[in-house]
Amino acid sequence: MSSPLPADAGDMRVAWLESALESLYRVSRVLSRTLELRETLAEVLRVLDEECGFNRALVTLTEPDGEAMAISALHGVDAPCTPDMRWRAGEGVIGLVLERGRAQVLERLADDPRYLAQRGLFDGEAPFVGVPIRVGHETLGVLALQPPLVARDRLEDDAHLAEMVANLIGQTVRLALQVRQERRDIAEERDTLRRTVRNRYGFDNVVGHTAKMKQVFEQVRQVAKWNTTVLVRGETGTGKELIAQAIHYNSPRAAGPFVKLNCAALPENLLESELFGHEKGAFTGALTQRKGRFEMADAGTLFLDEIGEISASFQAKLLRVLQEGELERVGGARTLKVDVRVIAATNRDLESEVEAGKFREDLYYRLNVMPIMLPPLRERVEDIPEIARHLVDKIAGVQGRPLSITDSALRVLLHHAWPGNVRELENCIERAAVMSEDGSIDRDLILISGIEERVTPLRGGGAVDLDDPDLDERERVIAALEQAGWVQAKAARLLNMTPRQIAYRIQTLNIKVRQI
Numbered sequence: 001m002s003s004p005l006p007a008d009a010g011d012m013r014v015a016w017l018e019s020a021l022e023s024l025y026r027v028s029r030v031l032s033r034t035l036e037l038r039e040t041l042a043e044v045l046r047v048l049d050e051e052c053g054f055n056r057a058l059v060t061l062t063e064p065d066g067e068a069m070a071i072s073a074l075h076g077v078d079a080p081c082t083p084d085m086r087w088r089a090g091e092g093v094i095g096l097v098l099e100r101g102r103a104q105v106l107e108r109l110a111d112d113p114r115y116l117a118q119r120g121l122f123d124g125e126a127p128f129v130g131v132p133i134r135v136g137h138e139t140l141g142v143l144a145l146q147p148p149l150v151a152r153d154r155l156e157d158d159a160h161l162a163e164m165v166a167n168l169i170g171q172t173v174r175l176a177l178q179v180r181q182e183r184r185d186i187a188e189e190r191d192t193l194r195r196t197v198r199n200r201y202g203f204d205n206v207v208g209h210t211a212k213m214k215q216v217f218e219q220v221r222q223v224a225k226w227n228t229t230v231l232v233r234g235e236t237g238t239g240k241e242l243i244a245q246a247i248h249y250n251s252p253r254a255a256g257p258f259v260k261l262n263c264a265a266l267p268e269n270l271l272e273s274e275l276f277g278h279e280k281g282a283f284t285g286a287l288t289q290r291k292g293r294f295e296m297a298d299a300g301t302l303f304l305d306e307i308g309e310i311s312a313s314f315q316a317k318l319l320r321v322l323q324e325g326e327l328e329r330v331g332g333a334r335t336l337k338v339d340v341r342v343i344a345a346t347n348r349d350l351e352s353e354v355e356a357g358k359f360r361e362d363l364y365y366r367l368n369v370m371p372i373m374l375p376p377l378r379e380r381v382e383d384i385p386e387i388a389r390h391l392v393d394k395i396a397g398v399q400g401r402p403l404s405i406t407d408s409a410l411r412v413l414l415h416h417a418w419p420g421n422v423r424e425l426e427n428c429i430e431r432a433a434v435m436s437e438d439g440s441i442d443r444d445l446i447l448i449s450g451i452e453e454r455v456t457p458l459r460g461g462g463a464v465d466l467d468d469p470d471l472d473e474r475e476r477v478i479a480a481l482e483q484a485g486w487v488q489a490k491a492a493r494l495l496n497m498t499p500r501q502i503a504y505r506i507q508t509l510n511i512k513v514r515q516i
Contacts, residue, residue, distance in 0.1 A: 016052075016154060020161045023051035027165055035176040037061070041073035044169065049075060052161065054145040056122055059133070060087060060094060061141035061173065069098060069141055076146075077121050085119070087142075092116040097130040097142045104130040105159045107152050122146050127155055131162045135170045143169060206242055207387045209512050210380040216243070216372060223370050224250040229322065231307075231367045232345040234374030237423030240345040241305060243372060248301040253341055256300025259293050264306035268314050273330050275318075282331025294327055294338045301341045307367065308348035308359065315360045322366050342367075377418040377425065382478060382512055385410045387422060391429045392441065403433055408443035414482055416451050466494060474509045477502065486513060 026047045034040055045057040056076040060069035068086045089099040093114050097104050109115050110124030117124055126146050133141040143166045147158050206217070223230055224247045232240040241260065248258045266274055273282075277292030293302055310318065321327050322342060326335050344367050353359035377384065388405055396403035409432070418424055432445040466476055466483075476495065480502075484490030492502040506513060 016157060019051045020157070023048055023161070024164060024168075026051065027168055031168055031172045035172070035179055037173065037176050038072055040172065041169065042075065044165070045073055045075035048145065048165065052158070053148050054158075055148060056126075056146040058121065058144050059141060059169065060098075060144075061133070062098070062139070069094070072141070074121075092119075093128065094130055094142050094144055097132055097144075098139060101132050101134070101139050103132070103159050103163065104128070105155050107155065109146070125149070127152050127158075129155065129159050129162050131159065131166045133166045133170045133173065135174045140170055140173050206239065206246055207390045208380060208383045209386070210375075210382055211510070212375040212380060213383065216374060219370070219372050220246055221250070223247060223372070225252075227253075227341045229341070229367060229369045230343045231369070231371045232343065232374065233371060234345075234347060235376045235421055236347050237421035238374040238376060239422050240374060241303065243374065244301070244303040244343040244345065247343060248303075248341075251301070251341070253300050257297055258301050258303065259297035260303040260305065261293050262305045264309035268311050271310065271314060272317065276321075276327045276329055278330035279332040282329070286331065289329075292327070292329065294321060294340055295336065297340045298338050299340075301343060304342060304344045306346060307344040308346040308350055308353060312358070312360065315363050319360065319363045319366060322363075377421045381414060381482065384414050384425070387425060388413055388429060391426050392433070395430050395433045396439075399433065401439055403436070403439050403441065405429070405441040406443065409441050409446045411485060412443050412446045412451060473505070474511065477505050477509060478511060481506075481511070481513075488513075 027044050030040060030043045030047060041059045045054070045059065048054045048057060058071055058075065058077070059073040061072045062069050063086075068088045070086050087095040087098065089095055091114075093104055093106070093109070093112055093116075096114055104112075106112055106128040108124070109122055109126060109128040110117070112128075115122075115124060122128060122144070123146060126149050128144070128146055130142055130144045132139045133143055143162055145158065145162050147155070206213075206220075208214075208216075220243060230244070230247060232243050234240055244260075245258060248254065261274060263271060273286075273290070273292065275292050275294055277290050277295055278286050280286060280289045321338070325338055325340070327338065328335055350359055350364055350368070354361050354364050377387075388410060392403050392405050413425065413428070420427070428446065428449050428451055429441065431449040432441045435445050435448060466479055468476075477491070480491040480494045481488070484494060488502055488506070489499050492499045495502065497505075505511075
């Protein structure tokens with residue numbers, strides 16, 4: 001509390017001005033520290049009491065609807081104050097300040113009929129100063145102060161000081177509200193991006209309805225729930241990275257980073273630095289400290305593609321991280337702990353590599369906790385039309401124009417072996433899309449892209465003979481349907497069946513009929 005005022009009026013004026021200037025200085029410092037409004041405003045009221053004797057004070061701020069105010073800071077009041085204590089415009093003296101947007105100065109608060117004595121916040125016998133907290137033409141709240149009884153002769157000065165403090169508070173409140181809104185916008189944008197990423201890399205983005213792909217989807221759904229290390233296996237172009245992304249973005253780690261590295265793309269010395277990071281000066285060119293992929297993927301997932309390509313010496317270093325969750329940067333001595341879920345991928349026969357001594361057996365078992373085998377495209381030809389349409393839509397989005405693919409083009413795609421799997425199929429469709437002037441991808445454009453037209457669908461790279469004894473019944477029916485352009489009556493004649501018989505087999509063998 002400030003010291004008693006001198007008896008001489010001039011000295012009293014000087015003393016008050018000194019207190020007012022000091023209070024403004026201290027208030028400005030308090031408001032510049034943080035944007036946590038409740039804590040900051042409570043400190044402002046305490047400063048005003050210490051410097052100028054405003055022993056009871058409060059700050060109210062308008063709620064989002066702008067129709068009511070709630071207490072944001074309260075000082076010098078012993079009466080209980082519930083969080084739901086509010087003032088509407090025109091309610092009480094404080095509500096009147098909000099409604100009129102100008103100061104209310106009273107020598108005795110109880111003389112105003114709007115005084116809400118029952119709330120017990122202010123002394124009815126003491127003076128009262130209430131000023132709006134404004135930014136431009138908008139009223140954001142009210143600063144209410146109660147000077148001591150002896151200060152009735154300086155109320156105009158107190159009101160002027162209160163208005164200056166309210167202006168400072170208004171700027172801080174506006175900034176805090178802007179920051180709060182920006183944070184909400186960023187959070188909303190982040191959540192939108194997460195939903196977009198989940199949709200992009202979710203299960204729906206991996207196309208396939210064959211029994212083998214259904215098994216893969218079920219494995220992905222199960223393994224996504226846990227932190228188990230996964231080894232995705234399959235030929236080049238089968239979509240191993242897509243499966244890794246689906247696992248990550250449908251797991252509890254989805255909010256964390258998804259970091260990927262192709263192990264075959266870097267020599268061993270660079271691979272170690274890329275994965276584990278390095279300290280400044282660790283080697284020529286290491287001008288700054290750098291985090292490795294393991295550190296970047298902390299609390300997330302690290303996808304190591306072409307894991308079968310790493311050298312034997314590097315396999316030992318990788319094994320330690322997988323086992324202990326610890327690493328040292330290149331050139332560093334400090335051990336770092338990381339929490340990373342590893343998904344590895346390879347198209348190599350690791351079992352043969354282990355037998356030949358080219359791949360560590362202990363690392364193999366560490367990686368192969370949950371293997372997922374992706375079938376080549378030639379083993380799921382039923383999915384080709386759906387995959388092709390999905391890729392056409394994807395490319396249409398990139399090119400910014402509508403694209404379509406004709407039935408005759410799909411028939412050509414069905415009759416190709418696809419040694420490069422889905423990646424080759426995507427390249428083929430993209431080439432055809434580039435050559436299409438009207439947005440329609442037809443048979444001729446597919447053939448121009450380098451695909452050869454064949455009469456019969458392929459199985460394992462060779463033409464399917466319907467009398468081949470190695471074909472099971474399901475494969476024979478699918479081959480006949482492909483040759484007949486998915487016309488069941490024609491396929492039935494090829495198999496010496498009636499239309500009713502082939503319809504029964506399509507149903508019992510769970511064959512998804514394509515409308516081509």
